[in-house]
Amino acid sequence: MLNRRVFLQQAAAVSAAGMAGFSMNAQASSPAEKTLHLYNIHTGETVSSTFWAEGFYIDSEIETLDMLLRDFRANDVIAMERELYHHLHRLQTMFNAKQPLNIISGYRSPGTNARLRANSNGVAKRSLHMQGRAIDLRIPGVSTNDLQKAALNMRFGGVGYYPEDGFVHLDTGRVRRWQG
Secondary structure, eight states: OOOOHHHHHHHHHHHEEEETTOOTTTTTTTOSEEEEEEEETOOOOOEEEEEEEEEOOOHHHHHHHHHHSSSSTTBOOOOOOOOHHHHHHHHHHHTTOOEEEEEEEEOOHHHEEEHHHHOTTTSTTGGGGGGGGEEEOOTSSHHHHHHHHHHHHSSSSEEEEEEETTTTEESSSSEEEEEE
């Protein structure tokens, strides 16, 4: 009887063998395991989750991350775009973060987005937060300016810089930048 780790290792080996001759993508050359350490500033919840191992997502861990990033106001959960987790991991590793990444906002339901928009001109009508494609965060011990520069250098999507509020917005939309 195979345990999960042996199964994942064998599946990765079969997959790698089938990829012979093809160029390696960024995920194939990444670490065997990716763990995120996140803290939701609104709910007080902290999660340490190994969401990627041996070339595969771990669905139960992804669900744990999705729950942390839920719309806490409406208690709605959506499957966040998985690419975001890789980008967060990259930033966490780049800055050698000693504390969990602070999540300001993940998923926002359309109702929550509309309420926030009514009280602020910094909330987009068609926010990618409503599609599970955006996260607002800060990293303790890292300046917002340095976080913004690192995110811009990664060139993976939108980067909003909110120095007055002390966070950076990341999304998986087209590459663009703005300051709030």
